[in-house]
Amino acid sequence: MRKVSAAVSLFVFWVLLSGYFTPFLLTAGALSAIAVVAVARRLEVVDPEGHPVDFSGSALRYWPWLGVEIVKSAWDVSKIIVHPKLPISPALVRVKNTQVSALGRVVYANSITLTPGTVTIVAGRDEFLVHALTRAGAESLAEGDMDRRVTRFEGAQ
Amino acid sequence: MIYAPAIVALLVTLALALVRAFLGPTLFDRALAVNAIGTVAMLLLAVLEFLTGRPEYTDLALVYGLLNVVGTIAVLKFFRLGDLGHASPVDDEEMR
Amino acid sequence: MIETGAVAALLAMLAIVGVAIARIRNLFGVVVLSGAYSFIMATALAALDAADVAMTEAAVGAGISTVLLLGALHLVGSLEAKPARRPAWPLAVVIFTGLLVAYGTHGLPAFSDPQSPIHRHVAPRYLEDGPRETGVPNVVTAVLASYRGYDTLGETTVVFAAGIGVIALLRRRRRKDGEGGP
Amino acid sequence: MTPVEILAMVLLALGGLFCVIGAVGLLRMPDFYTRMHAASVIETLGAGLVIAGLMLLAGLTLATAKLAILGLLIFFASPTATHALAKAAHERGIVPVLEGDASGDEK
Structure with a gap:
């Protein structure tokens, strides 16, 4: 199939x-x-990881939300860049993740990286090491909204 | 006329990213800048193809996108492992 | 107009990247910058309407040569040796050759001049009858794979043989490494 | 110009603007990790708006489908490349400048 x-x-x-x-x-x-x-x-590359067709349904619900998040954070980062004082407060934070499958963790790590202002540096099993451009960005990530959504996305397959 | 602002902006982006590629200071800064250059070149190419009235040549931009990723990953894999094929860690003095 | 300006800007950037590549001593930086060079070069070629050359430049310049140069760097180390003396004489030769080439371009027909000899020999036939005679939609493919089919076959054979040769050489080296190392 | 063309031009110009902003960030940011965030502005908002503008101009043609694939390619590949860069830099021992450190003090 x-x-x-x-x-x-x-x-x-x-x-x-x-x-x-x-x-x-x-x-x-x-x-x-x-x-x-x-x-x-x-x-042996046609496996759930190489061709994740099972995800397409839930992806259609997750991607629009992710798109909005990307635009919002890209706008924030752009404001910081053009600000004359460059108000950055870089932080390294450890973020817990609740996904069970490797693919779910990949989706979460890539979602973090894709939103400007946060980059996953090390993707571990239960937590990620994330570099954030601002303290505020790190805190909003720690609230775990994206984590919950990715877990729901993962569970919906 | 439609494309002029975008083309000028992308050319400026290209020039600024090149400055970062020259300045470095680390290899990673250069690799990051070149990755950005690849993305911008891809966009510029897509816009130029529309400008010359041949939008179906967007395949070229696709090839760019793929090669950009391959190039970046190759550089990084080399830098981390010291080789492209098998994992053989090298001492730091050699890599610096 | 904007196209000409874009091409000029891209070529200027190419020149700057070329100088930077010549000046940077760290060879990793050189490899990375040559990747940037290829991307800009290919964009310029595409702006000049040479889509197939741009495709080749992107694939060869930014793709395979980055990988090959990195493989070479693995063998030679990443820092360029300081030149023993100032390269005044070679510089003069290079400038002279460059001027000669620039002078030579004056003898060429104007860019994309439809009356130039190269556009009046077999090109019209390829363009007009190519799709009907060969059944291949893309003109470049029709010329390469049909009109010059044997030529292309020879070329691919040479490239294939070269590839096998390179693989054979690298294999041998690696096995020796394995015997000597841990 | 038709309204669609004007909208497309605005989208293209905005995309170009965000690319320039990202490149300025690439130059202004103090260390490698912060520069990464600037580069991702180019890859998300800049590229996205430019591609959206071109798609608007192409209408319902094959070119639009190709642009969509191009967008998806960036969407999937750019975080991978960024993460690979970040991880490689981290493993090579490049230490990020953090908030507590002397601000704007770079090597």
């Missing part, structure tokens, strides 16, 4: 890149997609 969905996504990607809809090229694309999946199967 996962292989079929991987092959279909690869084929869609091929069509997007080529932009031609002649029978010959479409067949060539389909064969290439199947060949890639066959090779990937031998490499």
Whole structure:
């Protein structure tokens, strides 16, 4: 099932890149997609981690929220940069995470990194070492709103 | 006209990021600056393709994006492990 | 207009990066900066409408040569030796060659001049009949893979052989390392 | 210019502006870790707005789909690269300048 969905996504990607809809090229694309999946199967990379199709449903709910967070924090960081005094208060904090799966932790760590103002430096099993540009950013992360949302996202699969 | 402000801004970004790449002071600053340069070059490329009226060439920008990641990861992997293939830690004197 | 300006700005940045690469003594910095050079170069090429060359420059310059140069650095160490004497004579040669090349460009037809010889020989046929004769939508691919198919086959064979040679050489070195080391 | 073009131009210009802001931050910030935050402004808001502007101009075409993939690529790849940089710097013993340290005092 996962292989079929991987092959279909690869084929869609091929069509997007080529932009031609002649029978010959479409067949060539389909064969290439199947060949890639066959090779990937031998490499054993078509697993929940390499092609996490199960997540797409909950991702559609999580990403918009993450997008808003990114815009908000990017705006904050931009204000700090253009501020004449550069009011930064960098901090290294340890943030607890409650995800059970490795993929959930990856999503959380990457979400932290993706929002400007916070970067995951070391991603451990139960806690992350995070560098924050401002004390306020570190504190809002410690409140754990994003952590709860990622855990819910992870559990929704 | 539509693209002029964006192109000028991206060129300025490129120049500023280059300054950081020259100044360093550590390798990581340079790698960070070059990563940013890659992203900006990718955006600039996409905008330029629209400017020249061939929006379907955005594939090029995609290739850039992929290579940017590959390059950054290769530099960092090398810097951490001292080799691209297998893990063989090297002493710090050699790397500095 | 804005396109010309953008290309000029990109080329100016290229020149600055070139000088910086020549001046920086830390070779890691040089490798990283040459990656930046490739990205800017490829953007300039794309702005000049050479999409395929830009693609190659990005793939070779920013992708594989970064990896290869890093592999080379692993063998030689990361600090460039100080030059023994001031390179006045080589500098003169380089400047002279540069001027010669700049002078030579005056003999070339203007950029993208449709009347220049290179655009009037076989190019019109490739452009007009290529899709019909070969059935390949992309003109560059049609020329490389169909009109010059044997040429391309030879080139890929050479590149493939070179690749195998490099792999064979590196393999051998690594095994020796394993015997000597822990 | 049509309203769509004006909106696209505004988006593109704003994206460019945030890129410049990020690059200024790249220069102004005192140490490597803080510079990382500035660079991520370029990769999120700057890139996002530029791509959104271009998508608006392209309309419902293949180019829009490609731009969407480009956006997703940045979305997935940039945090990975940033994290790899941060981790490598951390392991190499680059110490971040923290709040308590002498401010603006860099090497």
